[in-house]
Amino acid sequence: MYEVDFMKTSLLQELDSQHFRHPFTDHKQLSKAGSRVISKAENVYLWDSDGNKILDGMAGLWCVNVGYGRQELIDAATEQLKQLPYYNSFFQCTHPPAIELAKILADITPANLQEVFFTNSGSEANDTVIRTARFYWELNGEKNKNIIISRKNAYHGSTLGGASLGGMPGMHKQGGLPLPNFAHIDQPYSFEQAPNIDLEKFGLQVANQLEDKIQELGEERVAAFVAEPIQGAGGVIVPPASYWPRIKEICNKYDILLVVDEVICGFGRLGKWFGSDYYQLEPDLMPIAKGLSSGYLPIGGVMISKRVSDLLSEKGEEFTHGFTYSGHPAACAVATANIKLMQKENLVERTKDDVGPYLQKRWQELGDHALVAEARGTGLIGALELVKDKSSRQRFDNKGTLGFECRKNCIENGLVMRSVGDTMIISPPLVISHDQIDELIEKAAIALDKTYKQLLT
Numbered sequence: 001m002y003e004v005d006f007m008k009t010s011l012l013q014e015l016d017s018q019h020f021r022h023p024f025t026d027h028k029q030l031s032k033a034g035s036r037v038i039s040k041a042e043n044v045y046l047w048d049s050d051g052n053k054i055l056d057g058m059a060g061l062w063c064v065n066v067g068y069g070r071q072e073l074i075d076a077a078t079e080q081l082k083q084l085p086y087y088n089s090f091f092q093c094t095h096p097p098a099i100e101l102a103k104i105l106a107d108i109t110p111a112n113l114q115e116v117f118f119t120n121s122g123s124e125a126n127d128t129v130i131r132t133a134r135f136y137w138e139l140n141g142e143k144n145k146n147i148i149i150s151r152k153n154a155y156h157g158s159t160l161g162g163a164s165l166g167g168m169p170g171m172h173k174q175g176g177l178p179l180p181n182f183a184h185i186d187q188p189y190s191f192e193q194a195p196n197i198d199l200e201k202f203g204l205q206v207a208n209q210l211e212d213k214i215q216e217l218g219e220e221r222v223a224a225f226v227a228e229p230i231q232g233a234g235g236v237i238v239p240p241a242s243y244w245p246r247i248k249e250i251c252n253k254y255d256i257l258l259v260v261d262e263v264i265c266g267f268g269r270l271g272k273w274f275g276s277d278y279y280q281l282e283p284d285l286m287p288i289a290k291g292l293s294s295g296y297l298p299i300g301g302v303m304i305s306k307r308v309s310d311l312l313s314e315k316g317e318e319f320t321h322g323f324t325y326s327g328h329p330a331a332c333a334v335a336t337a338n339i340k341l342m343q344k345e346n347l348v349e350r351t352k353d354d355v356g357p358y359l360q361k362r363w364q365e366l367g368d369h370a371l372v373a374e375a376r377g378t379g380l381i382g383a384l385e386l387v388k389d390k391s392s393r394q395r396f397d398n399k400g401t402l403g404f405e406c407r408k409n410c411i412e413n414g415l416v417m418r419s420v421g422d423t424m425i426i427s428p429p430l431v432i433s434h435d436q437i438d439e440l441i442e443k444a445a446i447a448l449d450k451t452y453k454q455l456l457t
């Protein structure tokens with residue numbers, strides 16, 4: 001145990017405030033409130049340094065799919081660190097844990113994906129996507145086919161490439177982003193954009209924006225389209241059924257690479273191994289991370305289709321890209337143990353047939369609450385839209401304030417539920433039980449009540 005394990009919360013908070021700059025955090029706000037110190041976890045629960053027990057409705061940051069404290073993953077890391085803690089895979093070297101994981105990934109991902117490029121995160125995976133897609137077209141003799149289209153409000157990571165590819169206005173505002181040669185179309189967000197039209201018609205309309213954008217830019221300029229099956233951090237945006245088939249058609253028609261970002265939807269979240277299985281997509285490139293290791297160690301990757309890998313190999317030109325820790329042995333061993341554990345415990349089927357439908361049924365009940373205009377979700381992911389008036393779907397003034405209050409009320413009541421503006425979202429570990437789902441719903445309902453009462457006073 002370390003020295004800090006025995007420190008009082010107030011001292012930890014003071015040191016935290018003095019020395020630790022946090023990601024995605026307003027530090028003026030943080031130093032006033034003091035950060036919450038999470039000091040241990042087991043199964044679907046967290047404990048803070050004051051001993052409060054909290055149900056983790058977000059699986060960390062959408063990643064701890066097998067739950068906390070799994071001995072199989074701990075053992076895999078320990079054994080691998082003893083055997084070979086580090087070696088690289090540059091310069092014609094490799095090692096068994098990376099090979100084993102690559103083979104398992106080829107087996108469980110869609111059939112056309114037979115190769116993986118390892119990274120340490122989802123952001124690096126998306127940077128790898130950008131470089132790979134452009135390199136592919138260069139090798140194909142189409143150097144100018146380098147524009148990548150993604151969607152407004154999408155999250156694809158935080159590096160310069162990932163943030164440019166993403167469509168978050170708050171991120172583009174800082175530091176002169178996006179970089180050149182990125183374009184963005186609307187997300188299929190029916191709740192905000194299409195309250196009064198037919199859902200399937202709306203799905204086609206937003207998908208057709210891709211065709212419009214390709215025609216505007218010129219087919220010979222567009223390298224790839226990148227999107228999540230269901231948009232996660234953007235607010236759990238579930239597309240209408242008509243959306244993905246039309247997107248696929250457009251990518252084929254104009255010979256644009258289809259990139260499906262599976263960083264959140266992958267590894268069982270939707271009740272299939274991948275969102276691409278759920279929507280029957282055949283990605284040319286498929287970034288993965290988060291659930292790949294259930295967050296126990298940092299690892300990500302890009303699954304590469306035969307079409308792309310064949311060309312990359314055939315031309316005999318080195319792809320000048322990679323990371324010191326690409327395919328880190330311990331991270332690979334943990335990811336392999338994680339996938340094997342998911343297989344052994346049938347976590348994907350269980351999400352599809354058992355806990356997923358149960359969560360969705362109970363989640364719909366929250367839709368009856370006075371603040372909630374829509375409850376939606378698939379598998380073990382869900383969202384609630386908070387509004388002032390249910391019938392007109394009118395939002396409260398000061399967008400995001402209500403969501404922020406509701407999130408605070410949740411955590412004070414022992415539940416992590418995140419807010420994106422005034423949309424509340426959950427993504428619990430796949431190992432969650434029926435009783436724990438009941439607890440989650442009950443706590444969410446109490447937080448909604450409390451938020452509602454605060455509005456009335």
Ligand SMILES: *Cc1c(COP(=O)(O)O)cnc(C)c1O
Pocket residue numbers: 120121122123124126155156157158228232233261262263264289290300
């Ligand atoms: C989290 C996330 C990323 C970035 O992953 P990091 O590991 O945080 O770099 C990329 N894409 C999606 C869809 C994500 O949710």
